[in-house]
Amino acid sequence: MVAIKDLPREEYIELGHAACAGCGATIAIRHALKALGDNTILTVPACCMSVIQGLYPKNGLCIPVLNTAFMTAGAAASGIAAGLKYMGKDKEINLMAWAGDGGTYDIGIQALSGAAERQTNFIYTCYNNEAYGNTGMQRSGATPYGSFSTTTPTGKMQHRKPFARIMAEHGIPYTASISAAYPRLVYETYSKAKELVGTRYIEIHTMCPTGWRYLTWDTVEMGKLAVDTGVWIMWEKEGEEWRFLGRSKQIAEGKVKRKPLMDYLKPQGRFRTLIKNPARVEEFERGIEREWKILKQRVEC
Amino acid sequence: MTPLKRDSPDRRVTCITYPEPGAMGRTGDWRIFRPIVDNDKCTGCQTCWLFCPDAAITMDKNNKPVINLEYCKGCMICETTCPVKAITRVRETEADIE
Amino acid sequence: MDLTLDLFEIRFHGRGGQGAVTGAKILGDATRLEGKHFQAFAHYGAERRGAPVMAFTRVADEVIRIHSYIYEPEAIVVLDETLLENPTVKAGLKDGIFLVVNTPRLPGEIKLPVKAKISTVDATKIALDEGILVAGIAVVNTIMLGAVVRATNIASIESVKKAIRKGLEGLPDKVVETNVEAAQRAYNELNMGYSL
Amino acid sequence: MSKIISVTGNHSASWAARTVIPAVIAAYPITPQTTIVEKIAEFVESGELKSEYVRVESEHSAMAACIGASALGLRTFTATSSHGLALMHEMLHWAGRSRLPIVMPVVNRSLGPPWNIWSDHTDTMSQRDTGWIQFYASNNQEVYDTVLMLFRLCEDPKVLLPGMVALDAYILSHTFTSIEVYEHDEITDFLPSYEAGHWKLDPKDPMATGNIAGPEYYYELSYAIHEGFEAARKLIPKVEADFKKHFGRDHGQFINEYHCDDAEVILIALGTMGEEAQLAVDELRNEGVAAGSARLRVFRPFPAEQIQALAKKAKAFVVIDRSLSYGHLGGAVTEIRSALYRGGQTIPVQGVIAGLGGRDVRHTDIKKMFKIGFDVADKGEAKPDIFYGLKR
Numbered sequence: 001m002v003a004i005k006d007l008p009r010e011e012y013i014e015l016g017h018a019a020c021a022g023c024g025a026t027i028a029i030r031h032a033l034k035a036l037g038d039n040t041i042l043t044v045p046a047c048c049m050s051v052i053q054g055l056y057p058k059n060g061l062c063i064p065v066l067n068t069a070f071m072t073a074g075a076a077a078s079g080i081a082a083g084l085k086y087m088g089k090d091k092e093i094n095l096m097a098w099a100g101d102g103g104t105y106d107i108g109i110q111a112l113s114g115a116a117e118r119q120t121n122f123i124y125t126c127y128n129n130e131a132y133g134n135t136g137m138q139r140s141g142a143t144p145y146g147s148f149s150t151t152t153p154t155g156k157m158q159h160r161k162p163f164a165r166i167m168a169e170h171g172i173p174y175t176a177s178i179s180a181a182y183p184r185l186v187y188e189t190y191s192k193a194k195e196l197v198g199t200r201y202i203e204i205h206t207m208c209p210t211g212w213r214y215l216t217w218d219t220v221e222m223g224k225l226a227v228d229t230g231v232w233i234m235w236e237k238e239g240e241e242w243r244f245l246g247r248s249k250q251i252a253e254g255k256v257k258r259k260p261l262m263d264y265l266k267p268q269g270r271f272r273t274l275i276k277n278p279a280r281v282e283e284f285e286r287g288i289e290r291e292w293k294i295l296k297q298r299v300e301c
Numbered sequence: 302m303t304p305l306k307r308d309s310p311d312r313r314v315t316c317i318t319y320p321e322p323g324a325m326g327r328t329g330d331w332r333i334f335r336p337i338v339d340n341d342k343c344t345g346c347q348t349c350w351l352f353c354p355d356a357a358i359t360m361d362k363n364n365k366p367v368i369n370l371e372y373c374k375g376c377m378i379c380e381t382t383c384p385v386k387a388i389t390r391v392r393e394t395e396a397d398i399e
Numbered sequence: 400m401d402l403t404l405d406l407f408e409i410r411f412h413g414r415g416g417q418g419a420v421t422g423a424k425i426l427g428d429a430t431r432l433e434g435k436h437f438q439a440f441a442h443y444g445a446e447r448r449g450a451p452v453m454a455f456t457r458v459a460d461e462v463i464r465i466h467s468y469i470y471e472p473e474a475i476v477v478l479d480e481t482l483l484e485n486p487t488v489k490a491g492l493k494d495g496i497f498l499v500v501n502t503p504r505l506p507g508e509i510k511l512p513v514k515a516k517i518s519t520v521d522a523t524k525i526a527l528d529e530g531i532l533v534a535g536i537a538v539v540n541t542i543m544l545g546a547v548v549r550a551t552n553i554a555s556i557e558s559v560k561k562a563i564r565k566g567l568e569g570l571p572d573k574v575v576e577t578n579v580e581a582a583q584r585a586y587n588e589l590n591m592g593y594s595l
Numbered sequence: 596m597s598k599i600i601s602v603t604g605n606h607s608a609s610w611a612a613r614t615v616i617p618a619v620i621a622a623y624p625i626t627p628q629t630t631i632v633e634k635i636a637e638f639v640e641s642g643e644l645k646s647e648y649v650r651v652e653s654e655h656s657a658m659a660a661c662i663g664a665s666a667l668g669l670r671t672f673t674a675t676s677s678h679g680l681a682l683m684h685e686m687l688h689w690a691g692r693s694r695l696p697i698v699m700p701v702v703n704r705s706l707g708p709p710w711n712i713w714s715d716h717t718d719t720m721s722q723r724d725t726g727w728i729q730f731y732a733s734n735n736q737e738v739y740d741t742v743l744m745l746f747r748l749c750e751d752p753k754v755l756l757p758g759m760v761a762l763d764a765y766i767l768s769h770t771f772t773s774i775e776v777y778e779h780d781e782i783t784d785f786l787p788s789y790e791a792g793h794w795k796l797d798p799k800d801p802m803a804t805g806n807i808a809g810p811e812y813y814y815e816l817s818y819a820i821h822e823g824f825e826a827a828r829k830l831i832p833k834v835e836a837d838f839k840k841h842f843g844r845d846h847g848q849f850i851n852e853y854h855c856d857d858a859e860v861i862l863i864a865l866g867t868m869g870e871e872a873q874l875a876v877d878e879l880r881n882e883g884v885a886a887g888s889a890r891l892r893v894f895r896p897f898p899a900e901q902i903q904a905l906a907k908k909a910k911a912f913v914v915i916d917r918s919l920s921y922g923h924l925g926g927a928v929t930e931i932r933s934a935l936y937r938g939g940q941t942i943p944v945q946g947v948i949a950g951l952g953g954r955d956v957r958h959t960d961i962k963k964m965f966k967i968g969f970d971v972a973d974k975g976e977a978k979p980d981i982f983y984g985l986k987r
Contacts, residue, residue, distance in 0.1 A: 004347045011356040015372035018325035019354060020447050022376035026354040046678075046710075054324020056709055062320040067708060069678060071653055106652030107623070138624040138633065139650055151624065151636040151650055183351050209376075210448065215535065217377035220352055316709035331414075331449030333535055374449065394481060424771045428601045431773050437601075440770035443627070443712070465874055466733075466766045466867035467957040 213269025691726020713953020
């Protein structure tokens with residue numbers, strides 16, 4: 001694993017960008033762009049990252065960005081990819097769509113699925129803060145079972161969609177599920193993805209103090225707890241091979257015991273109603289077990 | 302085609318923006334708490350640099366963290382992730398207004 | 400006080416998370432309980448916890464047909480004294496304006512380019528005493544309403560207390576009553592005077 | 596028992612849904628409409644509102660879901676704004692042409708880029724041709740009342756069209772005022788339950804909708820939609836009169852006139868600018884100036900006759916548009932001039948574009964526009980349309 005000292009010092013996000021204090025997504029994009037470097041074009045649909053760029057005439061990101069409509073990240077990227085191919089620049093320039101979970105799981109799935117099926121040459125990052133963060137935490141397909149959102153005040157009734165696995169089944173060369181709590185793993189994942197060709201889907205669990213209702217200084221701890229309790233599972237699929245990653249690998253191999261689920265649920269205001277209902281906590285846990293079972297099958301075979 | 306200058310009129314045909322610090326103004330004003338670094342305790346592991354969401358921490362020539370107070374939002378992630386508790390907090394109002 | 404002005408406009412200055420908008424609405428609701436018409440609204444942009452925000456209450460005897468922003472308020476309420484340096488706080492100042500500030504300082508210690516009727520109260524201390532804190536931030540919006548009505552007579556403290564109970568409906572009773580008591584404290588502990 | 600509550604324009608729309616109790620609500624959140632669908636979620640999850648609430652994954656799907664529900668003959672409701680409305684465009688045509696009386700508040704907000712969340716009427720102006728009835732509200736009570744009126748109007752067997760009521764972003768959507776609201780059983784006289792007389796999906800009486808119609812049939816189907824609008828034109832005064840009988844309020848039917856009868860110059864505007872214009876009229880009247888203002892409340896069906904009648908009262912119009920059709924002019928002024936041309940009236944009409952992207956338009960600005968109007972009335976000739984407040 002790369003040492004912190006060996007990470008590049010260049011920053012591709014500006015000081016004074018508009019993210020909330022303690023934003024996990026900006027930790028993620030900071031280290032993803034360090035890996036991709038300045039030969040990168042970004043397309044961003046409506047999401048927190050649209051606002052994080054700040055106010056005209058300034059921009060909080062240091063690389064070219066095409067801001068696009070909510071539903072269209074995959075489609076916009078397809079257009080840019082075709083243009084780069086036409087100019088013969090598709091090898092040298094990294095094209096990345098950077099979208100939230102709403103823009104990926106819900107409104108943008110069709111454009112993304114089409115782009116993947118066409119083996120479009122780009123990286124699609126879904127930074128997943130598990131709700132429509134930019135507009136105040138309405139429920140999305142990525143919102144966890146039982147979690148508060150402003151459109152499910154008494155707790156979401158469905159489990160979140162196993163979206164990364166759905167993307168993996170598109171037969172694309174690379175899929176990964178990682179976390180902003182492990183920036184060095186983020187850096188290494190993008191360094192690997194940068195060298196591959198075709199559609200590469202990377203989903204990053206990005207902690208969100210405003211939305212998950214915890215105190216800003218607990219952001220990294222919250223991301224680690226998600227992995228340590230097994231709620232968020234880190235894995236990658238390269239070609240046909242599935243592998244667990246980092247902490248999740250240690251858990252899968254029994255080297256480390258999963259922390260109790262309550263360690264993760266208790267400190268977050270969004271789970272306040274859930275934890276008062278043992279039956280629903282059990283259903284939450286069943287969802288986690290199901291995901292581990294399926295991923296273990298993928299990794300073993 | 303020669304690249305257009307940033308503020309030439311042709312560039313104002315639509316909403317073109319350029320990377321610059323302070324796209325959301327002086328975000329240092331948002332702080333409720335301010336991080337204070339104790340250089341003696343600091344071991345130079347750079348964990349604070351790694352996790353800062355605002356890239357507001359740089360390492361000086363002695364490999365000690367320097368926090369840009371014009372833009373640091375006071376999220377205090379550096380405080381909680383520092384393995385040797387070299388960073389502590391003080392309420393912004395009590396800190397000396399630099 | 401019988402309001403001969405047909406429009407009384409109040410501008411709140413706070414930081415994201417301090418409840419400025421809720422305060423503006425509860426104050427409006429308090430005047431409605433006394434037969435007035437009101438509008439309460441905020442200056443919307445990208446609100447962030449800690450970032451400066453503005454909110455407004457407009458009060459009148461008849462139905463309000465004006466919908467544009469407030470440029471010359473009759474009263475300015477500053478929920479966080481560190482904002483006093485912010486240029487938006489000084490916009491629209493005029494002689495005789497009410498300025499209600501959350502600060503331990505006394506009215507005489509505040510310098511302004513106009514002759515203002517200044518009132519001060521240490522609402523942060525009241526919030527810390529009564530434990531009215533959210534995510535490390537002292538929430539002073541309802542507390543300051545006690546100060547605003549005492550300073551401007553725009554409504555009675557009884558109406559403010561009724562409006563707070565309505566405005567905070569859904570919160571635990573203990574929390575609501577603490578806020579009501581804190582507003583009464585601000586009403587009692589208000590220092591009233593004139594700017595330097 | 597009716598009650599007075601202090602709510603925003605958005606929550607006025609949510610309360611209207613709560614009062615009407617649509618069978619199905621399918622909606623997707625978008626700033627600044629968000630608190631409409633959030634409040635509805637609270638009403639539904641607290642049991643106060645028995646509607647089925649589908650939290651769809653996009654606005655395109657929101658309208659598609661509403662079409663599905665309405666096709667069962669069920670009362671259906673949604674809400675959106677700006678890009679959401681634009682994303683629905685294809686399905687707006689589909690709903691209009693299917694003669695499905697879906698009711699939808701739309702919070703007027705600018706279209707990007709750049710991202711801008713403030714008030715601008717270009718979003719609803721861009722949907723004038725989709726077969727939707729369009730109202731513009733100027734205060735929170737009017738938002739609530741118009742939703743109730745729209746259900747009554749749209750569901751009428753001779754109308755059978757979807758309808759939207761537009762409200763200005765933030766100026767109304769996020770501004771608290773007090774309004775009167777009713778429980779469901781207090782409105783059933785005015786708004787009886789919906790019976791889909793024309794068609795619905797019903798296995799007991801199978802019929803399909805939307806398959807192919809060749810040139811020999813399509814034209815007449817389109818004309819039938821147009822007839823629906825003409826029926827709406829006749830029904831609007833009756834619905835508003837009936838509303839006034841039940842609830843004591845009306846909002847001016849097609850055009851809400853203020854001091855127009857003896858006015859030399861009449862200023863026409865939509866939404867909140869239309870109401871604030873009354874303050875400019877008051878000030879001018881105090882100075883002995885014969886000014887009048889007219890708030891255009893219904894935009895589809897377009898009230899051409901009412902505009903022609905209004906033109907008989909004055910020497911000049913000033914028309915403020917909070918929208919701009921690039922390469923031409925504002926939405927309202929072009930249609931007003933067209934109505935006057937058809938009426939053979941040559942009164943000068945001074946067009947003014949103002950307030951795009953949420954820029955504030957105060958009664959003091961409107962007073963200045965009136966001054967231009969009086970100059971136009973004296974000269975008997977309008978100047979080229981003015982981009983008021985444009986920074987060069």
